[in-house]
Amino acid sequence: VRNIKLEIEYDGTHFYGWQIQGNTEQRTVQAEIEKALKQILNEDVKIIGAGRTDAGVHAISQIANFLTQGNFSTSIIKKALNAVLPDDIVIKSVTEVSQDFNSRFSAIKRKYRYIISLEPTAIERGFCWEVKYKIDVELMKSASVYLLGRHDFSSFCPRDFERENRFCDVKEVSFKKKSGRLIFEITADRFLRNMVRAIVGTLIDVGRGKIPVSYFKEIIDTKDRTKAGKTAPAQGLFLVKVYYK
Amino acid sequence: VRNIKLEIEYDGTHFYGWQIQGNTEQRTVQAEIEKALKQILNEDVKIIGAGRTDAGVHAISQIANFLTQGNFSTSIIKKALNAVLPDDIVIKSVTEVSQDFNSRFSAIKRKYRYIISLEPTAIERGFCWEVKYKIDVELMKSASVYLLGRHDFSSFCPRDFERENRFCDVKEVSFKKKSGRLIFEITADRFLRNMVRAIVGTLIDVGRGKIPVSYFKEIIDTKDRTKAGKTAPAQGLFLVKVYYK
Numbered sequence: 001v002r003n004i005k006l007e008i009e010y011d012g013t014h015f016y017g018w019q020i021q022g023n024t025e026q027r028t029v030q031a032e033i034e035k036a037l038k039q040i041l042n043e044d045v046k047i048i049g050a051g052r053t054d055a056g057v058h059a060i061s062q063i064a065n066f067l068t069q070g071n072f073s074t075s076i077i078k079k080a081l082n083a084v085l086p087d088d089i090v091i092k093s094v095t096e097v098s099q100d101f102n103s104r105f106s107a108i109k110r111k112y113r114y115i116i117s118l119e120p121t122a123i124e125r126g127f128c129w130e131v132k133y134k135i136d137v138e139l140m141k142s143a144s145v146y147l148l149g150r151h152d153f154s155s156f157c158p159r160d161f162e163r164e165n166r167f168c169d170v171k172e173v174s175f176k177k178k179s180g181r182l183i184f185e186i187t188a189d190r191f192l193r194n195m196v197r198a199i200v201g202t203l204i205d206v207g208r209g210k211i212p213v214s215y216f217k218e219i220i221d222t223k224d225r226t227k228a229g230k231t232a233p234a235q236g237l238f239l240v241k242v243y244y245k
Numbered sequence: 246v247r248n249i250k251l252e253i254e255y256d257g258t259h260f261y262g263w264q265i266q267g268n269t270e271q272r273t274v275q276a277e278i279e280k281a282l283k284q285i286l287n288e289d290v291k292i293i294g295a296g297r298t299d300a301g302v303h304a305i306s307q308i309a310n311f312l313t314q315g316n317f318s319t320s321i322i323k324k325a326l327n328a329v330l331p332d333d334i335v336i337k338s339v340t341e342v343s344q345d346f347n348s349r350f351s352a353i354k355r356k357y358r359y360i361i362s363l364e365p366t367a368i369e370r371g372f373c374w375e376v377k378y379k380i381d382v383e384l385m386k387s388a389s390v391y392l393l394g395r396h397d398f399s400s401f402c403p404r405d406f407e408r409e410n411r412f413c414d415v416k417e418v419s420f421k422k423k424s425g426r427l428i429f430e431i432t433a434d435r436f437l438r439n440m441v442r443a444i445v446g447t448l449i450d451v452g453r454g455k456i457p458v459s460y461f462k463e464i465i466d467t468k469d470r471t472k473a474g475k476t477a478p479a480q481g482l483f484l485v486k487v488y489y490k
Contacts, residue, residue: 011367058368082365090367120327122256122335123303123372123483239369 004077005065005097011088012058013126013235019052029089036084040077041070050103050242051110054194056234058127061092067104108175109189110172111241112196115231116182128181129236135207137175137182143206143216144173147199152222157192157201165190194231201228249322250310250342256333257303258371258480264297274334281329286315294347295487296355299439301479303372306337308487310348354416354434356486357441359477360479361427373426374481382420382427382451388451388461390416392431392444399468401444402437411437430485439476447474
């Protein structure tokens with residue numbers, strides 16, 4: 001049995017997220033790739049993704065792996081997948097990895113990017129959140145520092161989130177301003193559902209002056225979702241990179 | 246009568262170009278804006294665009310102007326237009342200009358950008374041309390120098406192109422390579438129909454080694470469309486800037 005690793009880019013606009021849902025009528029990235037693999041390998045394969053992106057969220061570099069009995073070369077698998085897959089999914093690379101590699105559990109950290117547009121845009125409207133308020137980026141930067149380190153991030157995930165462990169170790173946060181766009185990046189060992197979007201929604205409230213910087217720290221500490229801001233829209237979010245040892 | 250200048254961004258994907266065609270069923274940017282203006286000003290206005298982009302071509306900054314009897318402030322016109330227009334058109338600015346300003350005839354030069362992707366992409370697939378061949382960018386750069394200056398560009402426009410004067414003065418050309426993308430920019434006093442796309446298609450043939458650099462100059466000199474390469478797809482092209490005195 002061989003273990004095959006995929007690097008995947010997708011435009012999340014027309015997907016109900018990465019993961020196959022109970023409702024198999026809903027288009028998911030995982031299902032599209034598994035269907036394509038079945039067609040190519042003539043084998044039922046199950047792929048494991050490193051980041052289970054939500055509906056509408058994009059990936060510049062999602063990682064997944066699967067086990068196969070087949071002996072196609074990795075370059076043939078790549079070509080065949082890109083030929084069969086719809087054009088909102090692109091396989092960037094296919095490599096054979098050791099048996100113990102698991103794209104999800106071997107990952108040591110993930111990086112997400114959130115793009116806020118400070119002006120209306122027609123061309124990039126599907127790939128950013130257009131924020132019409134006047135915002136003070138310096139306030140947002142100051143608040144974002146409180147995210148660094150290991151915290152219980154219950155304030156930034158749905159109250160009914162299925163996992164008990166809500167601790168994440170945030171390794172890096174950054175803001176860049178570039179021609180009308182504000183680009184927020186965050187790297188952590190793991191992320192809870194909706195976490196980046198809830199953080200961005202709350203940071204925007206800080207930038208607008210609705211929430212003082214010091215209160216942003218309190219929001220984290222209360223572990224209470226109702227204290228944080230709205231969940232920012234999915235179309236501004238990108239899974240950018242998954243890190244392995 | 247006031248003369249109003251618009252700066253417009255659009256995603257050309259779902260438009261039959263800028264200009265209203267004989268077939269009014271076809272969605273055009275000009276028609277959408279005129280319809281919106283009629284609704285706002287309660288007046289039939291005709292807008293003049295600086296660059297008549299083809300079907301599928303995008304604009305980061307198209308310029309248009311129109312005359313109106315109305316006395317709405319420019320900021321109200323901007324807000325009302327953006328409220329009424331579909332989301333693939335954005336009005337970036339509205340200013341009142343002198344009576345003799347004509348967005349088309351007052352323009353002294355235009356800049357177009359063409360984005361070539363050197364790798365498959367899901368996210369930007371509607372905004373570039375994916376070129377699968379190995380290309381030598383240095384060859385393309387060398388050839389592109391022959392474009393500079395005043396030439397008859399008949400080789401790069403349709404044979405049945407309606408205008409007799411096919412002279413254009415190319416002021417600037419540049420190539421930039423940036424994370425898997427090759428960005429070509431060209432600035433000229435005027436452009437013929439399909440000109441940038443025919444130039445890009447031919448430059449790609451140079452990059453692939455199908456056409457020698459020296460022959461590229463000959464193609465210009467022959468004024469024969471059949472000697473040049475294919476017209477590159479519309480979705481990679483952007484009208485970037487229109488210059489006025």
